[in-house]
Amino acid sequence: MIDVQLMGLLNATLQAATLLFIAALGELITEKSGILNLGVEGMISVGAVSGFITAINTESLFLAVIVGVLSASAFSSIHAFVTVVLKQDQTVSGLILTILGLSLSSLIGKPYVGKKLEVKLESLIDIAEPSNIFQVLLSQNLIFYIAILLMIFTAYILKKTMFGRRIEAIGEDLKSADSMGLKIAKTQFIATCVGGAFAGLSGVYLTLSYVPYWTDGMTSGRGWIALALVIFGGWKPYRTAFGALLFGFLEALGPRLQTYGFEMSPYIVKITPYIITILVLVFLTIIKNGNTGAPKNIGIPFFRENR
Amino acid sequence: MNKYILSKKLYRNELATFYSFLIGFLIALAVGSLILFIQEKNPFDVFSLMLKLSIGSVNSLSNSLNKAIPLILAGLGISIINSVKLWNIGAEGQIFMGAIALNFVYINTSINNSQIYILLLLVSGFLGGAFCIFFPAITKVLFGVNEIITTLLTNYIVFGLTIYLINGAWKDPASLNFPAAAYVSESVYLPTVLGKLSSGFLICILFTLIAYYIKDKSVFGYEMRIAGGSELTAIYAGISAKQKAFFAMLIGGGFAGLAGAIELLSQTHRVSTGISQGFGYTAIIVAAITGMRPIGIFLVGCLFGALTIGGSVIQTIGVSSYIAEIIQATTLFGALVAQFFFSYEILKKDEND
Numbered sequence: 001m002i003d004v005q006l007m008g009l010l011n012a013t014l015q016a017a018t019l020l021f022i023a024a025l026g027e028l029i030t031e032k033s034g035i036l037n038l039g040v041e042g043m044i045s046v047g048a049v050s051g052f053i054t055a056i057n058t059e060s061l062f063l064a065v066i067v068g069v070l071s072a073s074a075f076s077s078i079h080a081f082v083t084v085v086l087k088q089d090q091t092v093s094g095l096i097l098t099i100l101g102l103s104l105s106s107l108i109g110k111p112y113v114g115k116k117l118e119v120k121l122e123s124l125i126d127i128a129e130p131s132n133i134f135q136v137l138l139s140q141n142l143i144f145y146i147a148i149l150l151m152i153f154t155a156y157i158l159k160k161t162m163f164g165r166r167i168e169a170i171g172e173d174l175k176s177a178d179s180m181g182l183k184i185a186k187t188q189f190i191a192t193c194v195g196g197a198f199a200g201l202s203g204v205y206l207t208l209s210y211v212p213y214w215t216d217g218m219t220s221g222r223g224w225i226a227l228a229l230v231i232f233g234g235w236k237p238y239r240t241a242f243g244a245l246l247f248g249f250l251e252a253l254g255p256r257l258q259t260y261g262f263e264m265s266p267y268i269v270k271i272t273p274y275i276i277t278i279l280v281l282v283f284l285t286i287i288k289n290g291n292t293g294a295p296k297n298i299g300i301p302f303f304r305e306n307r
Numbered sequence: 308m309n310k311y312i313l314s315k316k317l318y319r320n321e322l323a324t325f326y327s328f329l330i331g332f333l334i335a336l337a338v339g340s341l342i343l344f345i346q347e348k349n350p351f352d353v354f355s356l357m358l359k360l361s362i363g364s365v366n367s368l369s370n371s372l373n374k375a376i377p378l379i380l381a382g383l384g385i386s387i388i389n390s391v392k393l394w395n396i397g398a399e400g401q402i403f404m405g406a407i408a409l410n411f412v413y414i415n416t417s418i419n420n421s422q423i424y425i426l427l428l429l430v431s432g433f434l435g436g437a438f439c440i441f442f443p444a445i446t447k448v449l450f451g452v453n454e455i456i457t458t459l460l461t462n463y464i465v466f467g468l469t470i471y472l473i474n475g476a477w478k479d480p481a482s483l484n485f486p487a488a489a490y491v492s493e494s495v496y497l498p499t500v501l502g503k504l505s506s507g508f509l510i511c512i513l514f515t516l517i518a519y520y521i522k523d524k525s526v527f528g529y530e531m532r533i534a535g536g537s538e539l540t541a542i543y544a545g546i547s548a549k550q551k552a553f554f555a556m557l558i559g560g561g562f563a564g565l566a567g568a569i570e571l572l573s574q575t576h577r578v579s580t581g582i583s584q585g586f587g588y589t590a591i592i593v594a595a596i597t598g599m600r601p602i603g604i605f606l607v608g609c610l611f612g613a614l615t616i617g618g619s620v621i622q623t624i625g626v627s628s629y630i631a632e633i634i635q636a637t638t639l640f641g642a643l644v645a646q647f648f649f650s651y652e653i654l655k656k657d658e659n660d
Binding site: 078107 | 312313315342394396442446450451452453455456457459460461462463464467468470471474475588589591592595627629630632633635636637639640643644646647651
């Protein structure tokens with residue numbers, strides 16, 4: 001009995017972690033190129049609603065995932081345009097991207113509130129009551145495996161390929177990158193849109209699998225937790241994945257505390273992930289003495305002075 | 308290879324922010340029209356109805372200005388905090404905390420003189436907002452913890468706390484399906500001054516002037532600007548940047564808390580989830596679009612208040628109220644685009660260069 005409960009907890013942990021991790025990984029890529037995008041929450045929401053609407057109307061999950069990812073990516077290009085091409089304030093632009101994304105998805109999602117999804121992202125191998133870790137791992141759906149591939153892929157690209165080294169060079173030292181002849185605007189633009197696409201995938205996971213319905217504000221701060229995760233992970237894919245597992249565990253643990261014999265108000269349980277996120281962030285910043293490993297040029301628009 | 312180069316303009320038009328706002332607003336109206344058009348509604352009809360029902364009569368105008376109060380106060384708070392180049396994304400939570408603090412004091416005290424009591428309650432709202440940002444502020448100045456994330460996450464915590472209180476300790480037994488705290492006594496309601504216009508609007512005018520004074524005229528404001536501008540200059544001038552940042556954040560949080568207190572005493576009359584409907588987020592747009600200028604925040608706050616009222620009344624003809632939010636957000640994006648053309652110019656490259 002204990003085992004089934006424990007496996008249930010593990011399963012919920014993996015699902016919550018997948019959702020946070022994909023969005024965080026996308027933001028990591030964007031931030032590596034020196035662009036801060038605070039619009040994660042809005043992009044997840046746009047991906048979630050457009051994926052959900054596509055799934056309801058076409059009953060094709062494949063199409064739903066594609067539409068969700070592409071629309072969030074297209075949406076993030078607003079941020080790319082305003083900050084990379086027009087060199088405006090990244091904080092302002094990102095914040096408004098979140099506000100716009102949430103209201104836009106509420107607008108287009110309104111007729112779909114309360115509708116039931118006929119198709120749902122099912123686990124690859126259906127195991128009713130997984131009794132060991134391997135069965136839990138096997139019973140995840142496709143996006144979970146995609147997330148693992150994306151993690152390995154991103155870590156490899158950032159560290160081992162020219163493209164990744166260019167992104168990092170731009171994020172760390174704009175002037176040198178420019179004098180080396182790197183295409184700064186192009187790289188940053190692409191990195192921002194890739195971040196948007198990842199957030200879209202995370203959104204699709206939310207509405208097609210995690211909670212298969214649509215309602216206003218259902219992203220409930222996950223985009224912001226993803227932003228905290230990037231800091232937690234020190235801008236490194238594997239560490240970010242570890243952080244996502246930790247945060248996912250805490251999110252999964254909350255509603256289960258009662259079954260383990262802890263008496264807690266459900267309203268208080270709901271806010272524990274946010275409290276813990278803040279505490280972890282504070283703790284981490286203290287032990288690293290403020291030096292979190294952020295790309296040095298983050299938030300600074302590139303402008304080549306007249307020479 | 309490139310025939311054109313980008314150059315920073317030496318002179319920036321003094322009214323650039325204002326013009327950018329106008330251009331942004333026009334762009335937003337165009338985007339709004341497009342959305343309405345797709346939804347098979349006549350944009351002209353919808354906008355004229357919005358205009359009529361938001362500023363067409365004394366009653367609707369006072370509704371609009373009442374909605375402007377929290378936008379302006381929270382916006383002013385954000386602008387004060389931005390003087391030290393920090394961001395407050397937690398105004399939404401601070402508004403709720405202001406109302407919670409007010410109710411806490413209201414439950415535990417009793418003063419017969421209602422004017423003094425109202426004053427005390429407003430002060431407790433201010434302190435509630437300041438308390439709400441205390442943790443993000445202290446961790447920012449002591450350890451450099453990212454204040455954008457901590458203030459934002461505080462919103463969810465305070466909102467959860469509100470739901471906890473109105474479903475538990477403060478639950479009014481009479482509120483069955485829509486849990487809320489008990490109403491405050493009518494003696495502490497803020498009086499109205501004109502039509503439905505709450506006297507909170509006068510407080511709002513006063514605080515706009517206070518914010519203007521703090522930011523632009525006071526020594527503290529000057530020191531805040533230096534502290535936010537360059538760490539080295541601040542050290543050279545003997546200014547403790549951390550201290551300025553800390554107090555700027557507390558004051559800014561207090562402004563938003565005051566907004567929650569006024570909202571409770573003039574609109575909802577009790578703690579409920581309706582204390583703020585995203586005012587703290589809209590306030591970010593209001594503050595950013597004006598380049599953090601208090602007088603501008605006051606004017607744009609009034610306009611956005613009218614837009615919010617307009618957005619809520621057009622629901623009666625089957626148009627989503629989110630149109631108003633989308634127009635507000637798009638205004639800022641449009642203004643950012645316009646700002647570019649005021650700050651940069653595209654020059655033709657000299658062949659000999």
